[in-house]
Amino acid sequence: MLKEYTEQIREVAKRLLKDKVVDCVIGYRKGTVPMLDAPYIAYTEEEADNLIWSSFCVSNLAKFLIGRKGKSAIVAQGCISRSIVNLINENQVKRENVYIIGVWSPGMVDRRKVLEKFYDKEILEVEEDGDELIVKGKDFEGKEFEERISKNEVKRDNCFTCMHRNAVIYDEFVGEKGEETGGGNIDNVAAPWEKLSFDERWEAFRETFGSCIRCYACRNVCPLCYCSVCFVDESKPQWCGKTQDEADIFTFHILRAFHCAGRCVDCGACESACPMGIKVRRLTSKLEKDVRELYGYVPGLEIGAKPPLAVYRPDDPENFITP
Amino acid sequence: MRNPYLPYPVRIKRIEVATEDKSLRTFELEFLNQEDAKRFNYLPGQFAELSIPGYGEIPIGIASSPTEGDTLLFTVFRIGVVTTKLHNMQEGDIMGVRGPLGHPYPLKEIEGKNIVIIAGGYAVTTLRATMVWLLHPENRPKYGKITFIYGARTPGLLLYPDQWREWQKRDDVDCYITVDREFPGWDGLVGFVPTITEKVAPSPENSVAIICGPPIMIKFTQPVLDKLGWKGEQIIMSLENRMKCGIGICGRCNVGPYYVCKDGPVFTKAQLDKLPKEY
Amino acid sequence: MVKVLKKDQIESFLSKLKENYELYGPKKKGFEVEWAKLDGSLLFDFKNSSLSPKSFFFPQTECMMHFKNDPNDPEGMIMKPEPELDSKRILFNIRPCDAKAFSLLDKVFMKDEASLDVYWKDKRDKTILIGLGCNNPSPTCFCLSVGCGPFSEEGLDVLAVDLGDRVLFKGITERGKEIISSLDDAEESDIKNAEELKKNAESKITRKVELDNILSKEILEVYEIPLWDRIHETCLNCGACTFYCPTCHCFDIQDEVQGDYGRRVRNWDTCMSWLFTQHASGHNPRGTKKDRVRQRFMHKFKYIPFRLNGEIGCVGCGRCIVRCPVNIDVRDVVNQMNQQLK
Numbered sequence: 001m002l003k004e005y006t007e008q009i010r011e012v013a014k015r016l017l018k019d020k021v022v023d024c025v026i027g028y029r030k031g032t033v034p035m036l037d038a039p040y041i042a043y044t045e046e047e048a049d050n051l052i053w054s055s056f057c058v059s060n061l062a063k064f065l066i067g068r069k070g071k072s073a074i075v076a077q078g079c080i081s082r083s084i085v086n087l088i089n090e091n092q093v094k095r096e097n098v099y100i101i102g103v104w105s106p107g108m109v110d111r112r113k114v115l116e117k118f119y120d121k122e123i124l125e126v127e128e129d130g131d132e133l134i135v136k137g138k139d140f141e142g143k144e145f146e147e148r149i150s151k152n153e154v155k156r157d158n159c160f161t162c163m164h165r166n167a168v169i170y171d172e173f174v175g176e177k178g179e180e181t182g183g184g185n186i187d188n189v190a191a192p193w194e195k196l197s198f199d200e201r202w203e204a205f206r207e208t209f210g211s212c213i214r215c216y217a218c219r220n221v222c223p224l225c226y227c228s229v230c231f232v233d234e235s236k237p238q239w240c241g242k243t244q245d246e247a248d249i250f251t252f253h254i255l256r257a258f259h260c261a262g263r264c265v266d267c268g269a270c271e272s273a274c275p276m277g278i279k280v281r282r283l284t285s286k287l288e289k290d291v292r293e294l295y296g297y298v299p300g301l302e303i304g305a306k307p308p309l310a311v312y313r314p315d316d317p318e319n320f321i322t323p
Numbered sequence: 324m325r326n327p328y329l330p331y332p333v334r335i336k337r338i339e340v341a342t343e344d345k346s347l348r349t350f351e352l353e354f355l356n357q358e359d360a361k362r363f364n365y366l367p368g369q370f371a372e373l374s375i376p377g378y379g380e381i382p383i384g385i386a387s388s389p390t391e392g393d394t395l396l397f398t399v400f401r402i403g404v405v406t407t408k409l410h411n412m413q414e415g416d417i418m419g420v421r422g423p424l425g426h427p428y429p430l431k432e433i434e435g436k437n438i439v440i441i442a443g444g445y446a447v448t449t450l451r452a453t454m455v456w457l458l459h460p461e462n463r464p465k466y467g468k469i470t471f472i473y474g475a476r477t478p479g480l481l482l483y484p485d486q487w488r489e490w491q492k493r494d495d496v497d498c499y500i501t502v503d504r505e506f507p508g509w510d511g512l513v514g515f516v517p518t519i520t521e522k523v524a525p526s527p528e529n530s531v532a533i534i535c536g537p538p539i540m541i542k543f544t545q546p547v548l549d550k551l552g553w554k555g556e557q558i559i560m561s562l563e564n565r566m567k568c569g570i571g572i573c574g575r576c577n578v579g580p581y582y583v584c585k586d587g588p589v590f591t592k593a594q595l596d597k598l599p600k601e602y
Numbered sequence: 603m604v605k606v607l608k609k610d611q612i613e614s615f616l617s618k619l620k621e622n623y624e625l626y627g628p629k630k631k632g633f634e635v636e637w638a639k640l641d642g643s644l645l646f647d648f649k650n651s652s653l654s655p656k657s658f659f660f661p662q663t664e665c666m667m668h669f670k671n672d673p674n675d676p677e678g679m680i681m682k683p684e685p686e687l688d689s690k691r692i693l694f695n696i697r698p699c700d701a702k703a704f705s706l707l708d709k710v711f712m713k714d715e716a717s718l719d720v721y722w723k724d725k726r727d728k729t730i731l732i733g734l735g736c737n738n739p740s741p742t743c744f745c746l747s748v749g750c751g752p753f754s755e756e757g758l759d760v761l762a763v764d765l766g767d768r769v770l771f772k773g774i775t776e777r778g779k780e781i782i783s784s785l786d787d788a789e790e791s792d793i794k795n796a797e798e799l800k801k802n803a804e805s806k807i808t809r810k811v812e813l814d815n816i817l818s819k820e821i822l823e824v825y826e827i828p829l830w831d832r833i834h835e836t837c838l839n840c841g842a843c844t845f846y847c848p849t850c851h852c853f854d855i856q857d858e859v860q861g862d863y864g865r866r867v868r869n870w871d872t873c874m875s876w877l878f879t880q881h882a883s884g885h886n887p888r889g890t891k892k893d894r895v896r897q898r899f900m901h902k903f904k905y906i907p908f909r910l911n912g913e914i915g916c917v918g919c920g921r922c923i924v925r926c927p928v929n930i931d932v933r934d935v936v937n938q939m940n941q942q943l944k
Binding site for chain 2: 676681710711713720721820821822857858866868871873879880881893905908
C-alpha cells in the first residue's frame, strides 16, 4: 500500500513542479541507515523521483517551511498538517505559500524499539511488507539472519495513540483516506507518569532526562521552536546554565515543554530525533492531555484558533493556580 | 608547564572615562606578582583576555606599549555581560589577565619602511600602542616617514587626546585627526577617514599601511588605497572575532583554517583575500 | 613484542592490573554500548561505543578553576586551578578509529608551548590505550578512505586482535609493551591468523569516500561550490553529530557562581549553534545555516588537512551517520563535494 502512496506522491510532485505551481516539494527520501528516512527537498521533476512515503518518516517537515521564500509543496500526514496549521496561526507561514499534499500515515516505526529487539545483532536492512517488517542483518559471528516482526509491536508511542492519521487540511489528498486513529487509548496510555506518586515522578523524570547531552536535536526538529534567540542562548540574564549540571538539564527540558504547552501536536519528532533515545514525550504528552482536559482545546485543527495559553477568557480554569 | 587558561591576578590601578558618552573606559592594570609582570612580554598588536571571575573573559587589544612600563592599558567598550561588569568596577578591584595572545604587528620585519597608520573609532587601541612604540627614541630611527590618520564620529569620541596632541606637535610624524562632521569647538580636520586618506594620498613606495577600524570604514578605505597603487602584501589589518580560549583550541574564532586568536589577529590583506570572509 | 592470552585467563590478567590502574572498557546497555569500569570481563562482541571515549580526556563539563567569590578577601577573587587526575587508567578495547582521533586531537590541544592544554595533557599522560582491531566493520565505517583502518595502530599503546578463544596483543609503545610483558609469546599461527583477519576486515569496507579534489583545490574554490546551497536545507543545526564525533573538540568557557563558590567550566560546544560565532555587537560571521553547515565539512575535510599536512580531520567511525536525526550522510556530502570540484 505504501508503494502506491510513493508512486502517487511522485506523480503529484512532478506535476506541481512542471506546472510551476510550487518552487519545491518537501518530502522524504530513502535514508542511508536502516529505518530512518530523511527529509528531502525536490526542486526538479528528476529530483521528485527520490520522494518516498514509508513507515520510517519520523521527522516533522513543517519545520522546513519556516523562513522559506516562495511557494512550497509539502507532504503532510495528520500531525504534520496540524503543525502547519499551528504555524499559520502563529504567523510563521502564510497559507497561500504552502501547497499541502495530504496523505494518510500508517503509524511510524520507532527504530529504537526494533534495535532493542535485535540488541545482540547488527541490523543491515529493513523492508516493509504489509503489516510486517522484514529485518535482515548479521550477528557478531558474521552469520546472516532474516526475521519478520509485526509493525504494531514496534510502532512509535505517539502513533499508537494518534487521533488524526489523515491530514486535517490539504490542497490535494493522495490516495485513499485511511483509518483515522492508531488504536491506543490516548487518555489511558499517553501520559504514563500520571499514575506515579510525586516522588516516583521526580525519580522517573531524573532517570529519563539524566542522559541528555544538550545537543538540542529535540528543540531543533520541533516546528514550534522558531525563536530567533532561544532562551538557553540568552546571557542578559542567563536563564539556564550550559553545563551538564542536573539543574541546568532539567531547566531546559521543563521550560521547553512549557513553551510548547497548548501548541504541541505530539508528532513525536522530538523523541525520534533524540540520539540518546530519551523519552522526551513524557513531558509534552502530559501537557497535551492537560490542555485538552482543562481547556477542551486540541492544537492544530482549525485555522484562526487561538491557543488557550496565549489568550485569556474569564472562565479559564484556575484550580491549578489557586487551590 | 604553565596552565594557559589560568589568568594572572591584576589590580585596577586607574580608571578613566575615555569618551563623552561614557561608553568607553580606559583601565590601567598592575600585576599583583612581579614574576607575572616579567613573564608578560608583549609587543604592539597583541591582545589579552581580561578575566572577571564569575562573569567571564573578553579579548581586548593592549593599548599600552611595552616601552611605557609594567602596567597594562586597555580601553573597553560597554556592550555585554562582562564589559558591563567591568565598567561598574572600582580602582583597587582585583581581576585577571591572560596573555599576551596573538601575533604582534610585524614591526621588526618592516624596519626601514614608511608607515601609514589608519584608525577609525575605538579600534585605535592597539594603534596607540604601535605609535608610542614607534616614537620611542630607540625605535624611531629604524623607520622612515610615519603618517597617522585617525577619525571618530565626534570630537568627544576621540580616544587618547593627550597622546595625539603631543604627536601633532612633533615634526617626525604627520598626524591627521578628523571627525565625521562639523562640530562646534572643533577646528581640526573634518571628513570621514577614507576621504581624509584620499586627501593625504600616502604613497605606497617602500611603505606599509596598518589599518584598524569598523567594517564600514575598511570597506571604503580599501578602494582609496587601491587607486593609489597599494598592494595586498603592504596592507596589514587586525581582525576580531568571538573568542573564548584565546589560544587556538576551542575552535570558534577561525577564518578559514586560521584562528584569529592564535595565527592572527594580524593578517595582511593579501592573506585575507585568499580566505572566506568569516569575520 | 607480540603476546597472546586465552580468553578464560582475562579475568586474572585484569585483576593484576587493577592494583595499579583504573580499568575501563565497553559495556552493553540494551543495544547501545557505553564506557564503564571493568568488572572482570571484557566485551568483544560489539561494533563501537555509542558516544566516543573522548570524555576520558575531554569531559563534557570540566571545571578548570575555582575561586572564593569574596571581594573582601585579598585572595578571594583569584582563580585557582583544579587538581590533576589522581589515578592512572587503562582503556580496553578502544577501536583504532577512536585512538587515531586522540592522536589527531593531541595536535589540537598541545599545539606548542604557548597553547598547551594542561587538562588534556594530564589525562593523556595517565591513560594507556589498548585497542581492539575490528574483525567486522559496520556498513557505516569508512576509515580506510580517511587515512585510518580497522587495524590501524596510530595512537594506541597496544593493539589487540580477537582470535576467537584467545586474544593477540601487539605492543606498540614502551608503556604498552610493559603492560603485556608478562603474557605468553604469540605463536606463528596466531600472528598469521591476525594478519588474515586484518585483510578480511579491510576488504569488508566497500563504501569509499573520495577526497582528492577537496585536498588539492584552493580553499576559496571549495568554499564556493553550489553544494552548500542545498545541503544546509534539511540540516537541523542541532549538534548531535558534533557531540558524538571523536574528533570534534570545540568548547565554550562559562563562569558560574553560587554564594561563596565560583568556578570556570568548559563545556562541549558546537559550530552548529548560532551563538558559536555571535559578536556582542550583533554581527555574526557565520549567521546563516548555510555558513555553519559549510564550516563543519570545510573544517574536517579542508582546514585540518591544510594545517596538518594532509591528515584528514575525520576518522571514518560513522557515528554521525547513525545519529543524525535527518540522515545527512557525511559520505554523500564529501563525495558530492569532491564531484563538484572536478
